[in-house]
Structures are given as C-alpha cells and as structure tokens.
Amino acid sequence: MKYLKWNVSILRMCLTFVLYLTAFQIVQLNKIYAQSDRDWSNAAIDSAWTTVPLGGGGYVTGLASNSDGSAIYCRTDVGGAFRWSPRDDDPQGNGTWISLSDHMVPFGTPKANKLMGVESIATDPGNLDRVYVGAGNKIFLSEDRGSSWTExxxxxxxxxxxxTTRFFGERLAVDPNDPNVIWYGSIKAGLQKGVxxxxxxxxxxxxxxxxxxxxPAKKGRDAGVTFVLCDANDGNTITYAGVFDGASSPTTGGIYKSSPTTGGIYKTSDGINWTKVPMASGSFNTPRRAQMASNGKLYITGGGEGVFKLPRGGSISAITPSISEAYFNGVAVDPNDHDGNIVYVADKASKKIWRSADGGVSWAEQDSTSDKRQEPDGTPTLNGYWFGNIASLLVNPADSNELWVSDFFGVARTRDAQNLGASGATWYMLQNGLEETVVMDVLNAPTGAQLITGVADISGFYYNDTTLRPTGAGGGKLTNPxxxxxxxxDFSEADHDVWVRAWHGNYGNGSGGYSSDGGKSWLLFGEIDQVSIDSGAADWESWDLSTYLAKQQAKGVSMVTLVIVSKNATNFTRTPVQFASNEAADASLRPQLIINGASETPFSPIADTYVAGSKADKESNFGSFDVLKASHTYTTNTTNDLQIYMKFDLSAMSPISSATLKLHRxxxxxxxxxxxxxxACANTSWTENELTWKNRPLTYASSNSARNPFAEPRYKTATGVRLAGGRVAASSTDPDKLVWLPVGSKNRAYYSDDRGVTWTQSTGGPSSEITGVYTNGHSTEISGQPLAADRVNGDFYMANFGSSAHQIYRSTDDGATWTLASSLKNGNTYNMRTPQIVAAPASPSNPSGGDVWVCDDSVYNKNIGGLWRSTDSAATWTKFKGVSKVTAVSFGQSQSGTGYAVYIYGRVGSEYGVYRSDDYGSTWTKLADPTIKKVTALAGDRQKYGRVFIGTAGRGVFQYE
Structure with missing residues (x-):
C-alpha cells in the first residue's frame, strides 16, 4: 500500500508536469517551431514535397561557422539560411545543405516569406549549438543548430x-566573454545591443x-552598420562596428557633396563608450566586411577602397594587393594562426582570390580561369560560375587549409587553400540541397522533358529527371536568350517538341525564344535558324529557312534580308568564321539558297557583304570582298563583331515548301x-557597296544598334515597337503560330505565324492596357496570367483583369483579331498580378476544347476571390462554391488516363494550401502543406498522375507525389 501511494504520487506529479509542459508548449508555439530531433537532420515535416534539384542559383551572401567547425552555415538573399550536413562515410566531402528557414514558422504564417531573406548570421563562440539569424525584419535564436527558433x-x-547590403558582412555578433550580450548593426536604425x-x-x-x-552611396539604397565583430581580448571584450559612408568616397560615386564624417571603424571596450579608430594615413569610408584573427588583429575589405588591417590597439593601414581595378568584398582569416598573419580576400573586379601568409605584405592569387573545379562526386560543374561575385570567405576552424567561398550561384570549397597561388587550389562546388531560385513558371508536356522551369536571373532549366540536377548541355540551362x-x-498540343517562352532582361532588354526539340535548344524571336559550326577543314554549312521564307512569300513579300551573326566562339576567340561570298573566284563555292530540294537551280543572293564593329572599320565597306566573316567576343562594345548581310529576291521563286541556305566555310x-x-531584317533597301556598320539595318532581334543580338536581345517589330517579357502561348493546332502579350505598347497582343520571327499587332481586344502582365522583369511577386491557348481547338483567350468584372476575350484566327467573349463578375477583386486564365486539356465532356478556368485571389481588398470554369469557350461561367483566394490553377494527368486532374493553390473552406480534384472541381483533396515560401508557379504533371510542381520566390521548385 505504501508503494501504491508512492506510485500514485509519482503519477500525479508526472501528470502535472505533462499538463504544465503541454501548456508551456502551446504558449511557445507562436515563437518556437521545432523541426526535428537533435540529429541535426532537419528533415522536412512531410517528405511528400521534395526539391527538384538544381544546386545553387542565387546569391549566397554570407558564411559562418561555430568555433570547432562542426557546423557551417550560409545565408542567402532570398532563399533562407542553410547548414552544411556532411556525409561522415565520405572522405571526398559529399554532403547536403539543410534549410533552416523552410519551417522557421508554421505554413501560412503571415509574411513568412520574408524570412527567406537573411541579412546576417552568427554563432556563439562558447556554445557549439547556438546560432542567430537576422531575417524578415526580426532576429531569431536557435539553441539546436537551427532545428527550432525563438524570435x-x-x-x-x-x-x-x-x-548594396548583399556585399556587407555579418551584422550580428555574440560577446565571447558574455553570451547574454549580442549586437546587431541595422541598415537604418544604427547599432542595437541585446541583453x-x-x-x-x-x-x-x-x-x-x-x-x-x-x-548610402545612392538615393534609395541602404547602408548603415556593415558589420559587427567582438574581440575576446583575454576576457576584456572589444567590440568593433563598421559604418558605411558612401556620400564622399570617390569609389562609390556618392550622391552627396560632403567630406567624410561618418564612415569608418568604431570600437568600444565597455559596451557603452565608442570611439572612431584612426587611420595611419589616408581615409577609409566604406568598410564592407571584416574578420578577426585569433590575436585580435582585424582585417577589413572596403570595396573599391581596398583592403585594410587593424592591429589590436593600433590604427588602420592599407594592405591592398596590387591590382589595377580593385573591388574587395570577401575576407577570411585562419582562426588557428596564432600570429594572425594568414588572410584571404576576394576581388569582385578581377574575379580573384588572394592569400597572404604575412599579414598582407605579400599576396598570392588564383582566378576563375583555373580548370580545377568540379562537384565532389567527380562530375563536371555545368551550372553557374565561380568567383563571379564573391560575397564571403570562411576558413574552417577544424582545418586551416579548408577555405569556403560564396558567390552569385552558390558555395565552393577547397581543402588545399595553402596551394592558392602556387600549384593552385582545387575547388569543389557544394550545391547539393542549396536551392535558391525565384521561379516564374513551371510546365511539362504530355511527352518529353519531365519539367521545364522559367526562373529569374538565370533563365530556367530543362529536366529529363526531376530527381536529379540537370547535367545536359550547359547544365540543362535554357539559352538563347x-x-x-x-x-x-508554353508548348503546342499539336507538337510537344515545340516550346515557346517569353524573356525579360534586367536592363531594358527583352525577347523570347522558340524551341523545336522539346526545350533543349532555342532560337531567339527574330532568329530563323542556328547551327553549331566546328571549325576545321572547309565544308558546307546549312540553315533551314523553310517556314520563314514560305510565310514571307505567301504575304507577297518579294525581297528579304538575312543577317548572319555569330555567338561567342570557343574561348571567346576573336577569330571569325569565314565563308565564300558571291564574289568568290570559284563560282561553285558561292552562297546558295536551295528552294524545294534539288528540283530547282539554287538561287544566289542579289547582294552580300559583311560589316565590322571595330572603331577603325565602322565606316568601311566590304562588298567587293570574296569572303564573308562573322564573329563576336563577349564584350560591352562591338570591337570584335563581324556580321554578314545577304539579300534574296523571292519573286522569281516557285511556291516555297522548303528552303535551305548553304554557305561554304x-x-x-x-x-x-x-x-x-x-x-530576319525588315529593311531591304541597302546595297552591298554602301553598307557599313554605322548604316546597317538592324535585325528584329537587335533593336540596340550597339550590341550583338546574342549579347543583348531586344525585339523590335517592323513598325518600331519594342517587345519584351510578358506572356506567350502556342497554338494547339499549328505549332508555327504563337500569341504574345508582351511588356510594351501598352501590353497589346501580338501574333506570329512563323515561329516568332516576325510579330504583328492584333486588332480588337480591350481599349485599355491589359493588367496582369509581368510588368518589369525584376519583380519576384506572383505574376498574373492573362493569356492562354485553348488546349484543343487552336483558339486563344486573353483576360483584362480588374474592376468589377474580368473581361474575357477570344481569338479564333490565331490571335489576329479578338472579340469580347464574356464579362466575368468578380465582386471588385481588382488586382494586377495574380489572376490567371488557363485552358484545360481535352476531356470526355469537352473533347473539342473550350474548357477554360479563371482564378482570382483578391489580394488587394477584402473580397475572397474565387475559381470559375467555362465549358463553352469563355461564353458563360460557373463559380465553384467554397473555393476562394485562388492564386494559381493547373491541370495534370488524370487517374483514369482520360480527361485531367485539377490543381489549385488557394483556399477550400477555411484551409489554405495546394489541392487536387479528380472530378473537375466537385470535390477537393488537400495535399500536404509545402514549405512556407510563397508559391509563384503551379503545374500539374501531364505525364504522371498525382504529381504536381510548385515554384517559389527563392527556394526553387518542389514536387509532390
């Protein structure tokens, strides 16, 4: 009985403790969200959502390590924070990056997507498991290496x-002598102290x-405190803060006319009183990053101002490596060097890393031309570039020869940094699990690639297998542009090999591309054909001009100009590729246009010449030369550009069914x-004996006369209208026919019947500017989709979203003319970016097409938005009850093999998430919640039932199955 009473008492105590613990956990849920056990694995909450791997893709802006090197962290500008998880059984260093941000707060938390922008990361020198991040305008603490977080x-x-701030250092710092004190340098509110x-x-x-x-150096840019570092100083902490003053530094192009007053390094020994550290000579106004050596010596980078050193208790002196154009950001020290003399710095301008073993007196270097670069598994690194714009450097405390680098595409590491500048350090890209792309579109066709992605900054990628990173030509990257x-x-339902895409540059340029091999290779809008030429023994080269010339002839065009342009050649050689001209002594080697096969005599150009972009030859004419030359070297000018011009008379030709241009190389x-x-070129009035670089007519694909179309594509129509970006769709019945709703000309629709070589403005349609078009080429917000191709009957649909109704237009003549099909009442859900009109594949109830869906998430007012469907080519609409705030709608393969499954990202009832319907919207199945990232694109898999893809605003692409 005594033991029973004792056990009951113990039971009561346990129940009390459990109840207390449960209550405590409930209270803490708003602040702490645990991800995993303390095995540091950070496994996803639901493994149904997995990454579609790319590896890198965005700017990794910082690296940090705990004191023994057992935890290496990185931070990114839009993809969150990560921790490196090595494979213990792999001596080659394979491993994976584990996201620390995906589940920092529960799915659906308001503004959770802002946590993916990490401004700073810091570890506690006295606690191997404690890490801090500054993200989403907040600071978070983790006691378990990022598995759970407290705000x-x-x-x-x-x-x-x-x-600007991506180049700055770590603004968080923990006092090494008092872990209850941390510092944070903000961009606008100065230095903050937390106790x-x-x-x-x-x-x-x-x-x-x-x-x-x-x-700041420029209006609209931020600066503030650029880094904070603490020196243990034998128990008497010295804290340093870098302050950026871009107003007066000649290296920043400052906007203010003032003398240096704020920029420099500040320090305190008591945490209260601060002084500005003096310069030994000269001035230093724009510190960016800094690292502390074990003896308290501070090394600082200052962009164009160079590299500096600050001994404990001393003054700042310059130790910049000798270089003509300096722009230093990354800096690292060897924490095991007790003399504090081993330091690494990275120069953005020359794309070099420098190493000094004597405190900056002398330097060794390695640049990006080194071929010692691969993945840890031995495969070549095809994606991205290294040393491209290094932000951060880090020496692993566990290995003085292990140097880590972060730049615009990811993270690299060498384990023989001591060889840098001598035999050369061997670098490995550590990209596994590090997914950081802003996704603008995802799609697959019923056959062909498992997935094609459209992303910001780096075009997009082609996937044969969505479980593997792309390793095709160029790393599977979409090129040209x-x-x-x-x-x-988009793709054509009539031919799954035909794909089309719209493209927008960051500097006003823009165009699109057409693919006839399922998305593997692309032609620029305005480009008729392209071939890859291996130089060597003389031979004939051929281009297929069939569709373009046939369409031109059918339109009554009698004369055409062809412009032959080269991309960058191997190793950026200046050597041109040369062809025999119409003036060649051997008439059998002259240019030939073969019409309808060998049944007709080849046609010769009525004019041919080439033009040269070099300063000395800009006004030179080469019309009498017996050769034609084409070349281009990657450069901001046209010094090494040679372009060939040819003119052909179509009026004497038979009706064209095929056409091949042959040039003898x-x-x-x-x-x-x-x-x-x-x-293609609209102008045919030139003559070969007068044509020069300065008076040459431009192609449709190069509206900027200073550039090669491959270097900076800028589409301009024959009437002089610039087109770029926006939305594009391919006909479901004729793969030659496309519709484009670009940025430009008040977002009017354009149509093409020759695979995007020429574009003509449509007639009809709305009288006001179309809203919902991707507007500026930079934004990472979800973009509206106001254009769709019917998936069966060849029609096109265009929506002018907004006001009290969405106006839906239809074209039955391949986009040439548009008529108002219906006005869809939406309850005043006006918004510019997020509504979509999407056409569905054929189904048993709609075998002839006309099955169209519209979604609206009503982000700009209190209306709940919705989801609508039309089965009569947008004439009438039915709204789905209980479905609201739908951001995206898409279609995948059905469970039965006929018809389709519907996927939405929105709200059904009161729950927000990704849903699938197997009965055309009558009922919905909620899929597991994805990560917290904002979904920017959605695509049901047309090849496999149950699989769906989502694109995010910084964490790449995920798939569910």
Whole structure:
C-alpha cells in the first residue's frame, strides 16, 4: 500500500508536469517551431514535397561557422539560411545543405516569406549549438543548430536582397566573454545591443552620436552598420562596428557633396563608450566586411577602397594587393594562426582570390580561369560560375587549409587553400540541397522533358529527371536568350517538341525564344535558324529557312534580308568564321539558297557583304570582298563583331515548301566551335557597296544598334515597337503560330505565324492596357496570367483583369483579331498580378476544347476571390462554391488516363494550401502543406498522375507525389 501511494504520487506529479509542459508548449508555439530531433537532420515535416534539384542559383551572401567547425552555415538573399550536413562515410566531402528557414514558422504564417531573406548570421563562440539569424525584419535564436527558433527581436528594417547590403558582412555578433550580450548593426536604425535575462531580451539603441547610422552611396539604397565583430581580448571584450559612408568616397560615386564624417571603424571596450579608430594615413569610408584573427588583429575589405588591417590597439593601414581595378568584398582569416598573419580576400573586379601568409605584405592569387573545379562526386560543374561575385570567405576552424567561398550561384570549397597561388587550389562546388531560385513558371508536356522551369536571373532549366540536377548541355540551362528572367512558358498540343517562352532582361532588354526539340535548344524571336559550326577543314554549312521564307512569300513579300551573326566562339576567340561570298573566284563555292530540294537551280543572293564593329572599320565597306566573316567576343562594345548581310529576291521563286541556305566555310584552325544564327531584317533597301556598320539595318532581334543580338536581345517589330517579357502561348493546332502579350505598347497582343520571327499587332481586344502582365522583369511577386491557348481547338483567350468584372476575350484566327467573349463578375477583386486564365486539356465532356478556368485571389481588398470554369469557350461561367483566394490553377494527368486532374493553390473552406480534384472541381483533396515560401508557379504533371510542381520566390521548385 505504501508503494501504491508512492506510485500514485509519482503519477500525479508526472501528470502535472505533462499538463504544465503541454501548456508551456502551446504558449511557445507562436515563437518556437521545432523541426526535428537533435540529429541535426532537419528533415522536412512531410517528405511528400521534395526539391527538384538544381544546386545553387542565387546569391549566397554570407558564411559562418561555430568555433570547432562542426557546423557551417550560409545565408542567402532570398532563399533562407542553410547548414552544411556532411556525409561522415565520405572522405571526398559529399554532403547536403539543410534549410533552416523552410519551417522557421508554421505554413501560412503571415509574411513568412520574408524570412527567406537573411541579412546576417552568427554563432556563439562558447556554445557549439547556438546560432542567430537576422531575417524578415526580426532576429531569431536557435539553441539546436537551427532545428527550432525563438524570435528575440522584431520590427527592424532589413534589406537582404539590396544591391548594396548583399556585399556587407555579418551584422550580428555574440560577446565571447558574455553570451547574454549580442549586437546587431541595422541598415537604418544604427547599432542595437541585446541583453538576455532568463528568457527575456532587453534591447537598446546605441546613439547615432556614438556610432553613426551610415550614409548610402545612392538615393534609395541602404547602408548603415556593415558589420559587427567582438574581440575576446583575454576576457576584456572589444567590440568593433563598421559604418558605411558612401556620400564622399570617390569609389562609390556618392550622391552627396560632403567630406567624410561618418564612415569608418568604431570600437568600444565597455559596451557603452565608442570611439572612431584612426587611420595611419589616408581615409577609409566604406568598410564592407571584416574578420578577426585569433590575436585580435582585424582585417577589413572596403570595396573599391581596398583592403585594410587593424592591429589590436593600433590604427588602420592599407594592405591592398596590387591590382589595377580593385573591388574587395570577401575576407577570411585562419582562426588557428596564432600570429594572425594568414588572410584571404576576394576581388569582385578581377574575379580573384588572394592569400597572404604575412599579414598582407605579400599576396598570392588564383582566378576563375583555373580548370580545377568540379562537384565532389567527380562530375563536371555545368551550372553557374565561380568567383563571379564573391560575397564571403570562411576558413574552417577544424582545418586551416579548408577555405569556403560564396558567390552569385552558390558555395565552393577547397581543402588545399595553402596551394592558392602556387600549384593552385582545387575547388569543389557544394550545391547539393542549396536551392535558391525565384521561379516564374513551371510546365511539362504530355511527352518529353519531365519539367521545364522559367526562373529569374538565370533563365530556367530543362529536366529529363526531376530527381536529379540537370547535367545536359550547359547544365540543362535554357539559352538563347540566356540569363535574366524567363517570365512565361508554353508548348503546342499539336507538337510537344515545340516550346515557346517569353524573356525579360534586367536592363531594358527583352525577347523570347522558340524551341523545336522539346526545350533543349532555342532560337531567339527574330532568329530563323542556328547551327553549331566546328571549325576545321572547309565544308558546307546549312540553315533551314523553310517556314520563314514560305510565310514571307505567301504575304507577297518579294525581297528579304538575312543577317548572319555569330555567338561567342570557343574561348571567346576573336577569330571569325569565314565563308565564300558571291564574289568568290570559284563560282561553285558561292552562297546558295536551295528552294524545294534539288528540283530547282539554287538561287544566289542579289547582294552580300559583311560589316565590322571595330572603331577603325565602322565606316568601311566590304562588298567587293570574296569572303564573308562573322564573329563576336563577349564584350560591352562591338570591337570584335563581324556580321554578314545577304539579300534574296523571292519573286522569281516557285511556291516555297522548303528552303535551305548553304554557305561554304573556309578552312580554319580546328577546335573552335561557333554558334551561328540567321536573323530576319525588315529593311531591304541597302546595297552591298554602301553598307557599313554605322548604316546597317538592324535585325528584329537587335533593336540596340550597339550590341550583338546574342549579347543583348531586344525585339523590335517592323513598325518600331519594342517587345519584351510578358506572356506567350502556342497554338494547339499549328505549332508555327504563337500569341504574345508582351511588356510594351501598352501590353497589346501580338501574333506570329512563323515561329516568332516576325510579330504583328492584333486588332480588337480591350481599349485599355491589359493588367496582369509581368510588368518589369525584376519583380519576384506572383505574376498574373492573362493569356492562354485553348488546349484543343487552336483558339486563344486573353483576360483584362480588374474592376468589377474580368473581361474575357477570344481569338479564333490565331490571335489576329479578338472579340469580347464574356464579362466575368468578380465582386471588385481588382488586382494586377495574380489572376490567371488557363485552358484545360481535352476531356470526355469537352473533347473539342473550350474548357477554360479563371482564378482570382483578391489580394488587394477584402473580397475572397474565387475559381470559375467555362465549358463553352469563355461564353458563360460557373463559380465553384467554397473555393476562394485562388492564386494559381493547373491541370495534370488524370487517374483514369482520360480527361485531367485539377490543381489549385488557394483556399477550400477555411484551409489554405495546394489541392487536387479528380472530378473537375466537385470535390477537393488537400495535399500536404509545402514549405512556407510563397508559391509563384503551379503545374500539374501531364505525364504522371498525382504529381504536381510548385515554384517559389527563392527556394526553387518542389514536387509532390
């Protein structure tokens, strides 16, 4: 009985403790969200959502390590924070990055997507498991290496994706002698000091009179405190803060006319009183990053101002490596070097890393031309570039020869940094699990690639297998155009090999692309055909001009101009590829246009010449030369550009069913590969004996006369209208026919019947500017989709979203003319970016098409938005009850194999998430919640039932099955 009473007492105590613990956990849920056990694995909450791997893709802006190197962290501008998880059984260093931000707060938490922009990261020198991050205008603390988080400060201003602040260092620092004290340097509110007492934190702001708030170099940019570092100093902490003053530094192009007053390094020995550290000579106004050596020596980078050193108790002196154009950001020290003399710095301008073993007296270097670069598993690194714009450097405390680098595409590491500058360090890209792309569109066709993505900054990628990173030509990257933002993707239901995409650059340029091989290779809008030429023994080269010339002839065009342009050749050689001209002595080698096969005599050009962009030859004419030359070297000018012009008379030709341009290439040095394209040009009034670079007519694809179309595509119509980005759609019945709703000309629709070579403005349609078009080429917001191709009957649909009704237009003549099909009442849900009109595949109830859906998430007012369907080509609509705030709608393969499954990202009832319907919207199945990232794109899998893809605003693409 005594033991029973004792056991009952114990039971009561346990129940009391459990109840207390449960209550405590409920209270803490708003602040702490645990992800995993303490095995540091950070496994996803629901493994149904998995990454579609790319590896890198965005700017990794910072690296940090705990004191023994057992935890390496990185931060990104839009993709969150990560921890490196090595494979213990792999001596080669394979491993994966684990996201620390995906589940920092529960799915659906308001403004949770802002947590993906991480401005700073710091570890506690005395606690291997404690880490801090500054993200989403807040500061968070983790006691378990990022598995769970507690918010300790809110309502700050952070700009982790700012063009300026991405170059700055770690603004969080833990006092090595008092872990209850941390510092944070903000961009607008100066230096903040946090003191912990139990579970509470008290924050104070250091007055601007002690540590200035900083001055930006340009209006609209942020600066502030650029880094904070603490020196243990034998138990007497010295804290340093860098302050940026871009107002007066000649290297920043400052906007203010003032003398340096705020920029420099500030320090305190008591945490209260601050002084500005003096310069040994000269001035230093724009500190960016800094690292502390074990003996208290501080090394600082200052962009164009160079590299500096600050001994404990001393003054600042310059130790910049000798270089003509300096722009230093990344800096790292060897924490095991007790003399504090081993330091690494990275120069953005020359794309070099420098190493000094004597405190900056002498330097060794390695640049990005080194071929010692691969993945840890031995495969070549095809995506991204290294040393491109290094933000951060880090030496692993566990290995002095292990140097980590972060830049615009990801993270690299070498384990023989001591060889840098001598035999050369071997670098490995550590991209596994590090997904950081802003996704603008995702799509697959019923056959072909498992997935094609359109992303910001780096075009997009082609996937044969969505479980593997793309390793095809160029790493599966969509090229031509390459880089910047692929804003829209579509394919033709009539031919799944035909894909089309819209593209917008970051500098006003823009165009689109057409693919006839399922998305593997692309032609620019305005480009007729392109071939890859391997130089070597003389031979004939051929281009297919069939569709373009046939369409031109059918329109009554009698004369055409062709412009032959080269992309960058192997190793950026200046050597041109040369062809025999119409003046060649051997008439059998002259240019030939073969019409309808071998049944007719080849046609010769009525004029041919080439023009040269070099300063000396801009006004030179080469019409009498017996050769034609094409070349291009990647450059901001046209010094090495040579372009070929040819003119053909179509009026004497039979009705064209096929057309092949053949040029005889002269022999050349082997081993050089050229990508040579034939472009269309509206102007045919030139003569070969007068044409020069300065008076040459431009192709449709190069509205900027200073550039090669491959270098900076800018589409301009024959009437002089610039077109770029926006949305594009391909006909479901004729793969030659496309419709484009671009940015430009008040977002009017344009149509093409020759695969995007020429574009003509449509007639009809709305009288006002179409809203919902992807507007600026930079934004990471979800974009509206106001254009769709019917998936069966060849019609097109266009929506003018907004006001009290969405106006839906239809074209039955391939986009040439538009008529109002219906006015869809939406309850005043006006918004510019997020509504969508999407056409569905054929189904048993709609075998002839006309099945169209519209969604609206009503983000700009209190109306709940909705989801609508039309089965009569947008004439009438039915709204789905209980479905609201729908951001995206898409279609995938059905469970039965006929018809389709519907996927939405929105709200059914009261729950927000990704849903699937197998009965055309009558009932819905909620899928597991994805990560907290904002969904920017959605695509049901047309090849596999149950699989759906989502694109995010910084964490790449995920798939569910």
């Amino acid at each position: 300790i400060l809110s309502e700050l201003s952070m700009t982790p994706n700012s063009p 912990r007492s139990g579970e509470d934190w008290a924050w104070t702001q250091v007055p601007a009179s002690s540590v200035p708030f900083g001055v 390459s880089g910047a933002n692929s804003t829209s993707l 002269l022999d050349a040095k082997p081993g050089i590969v050229y990508g040579v394209g034939v472009f």
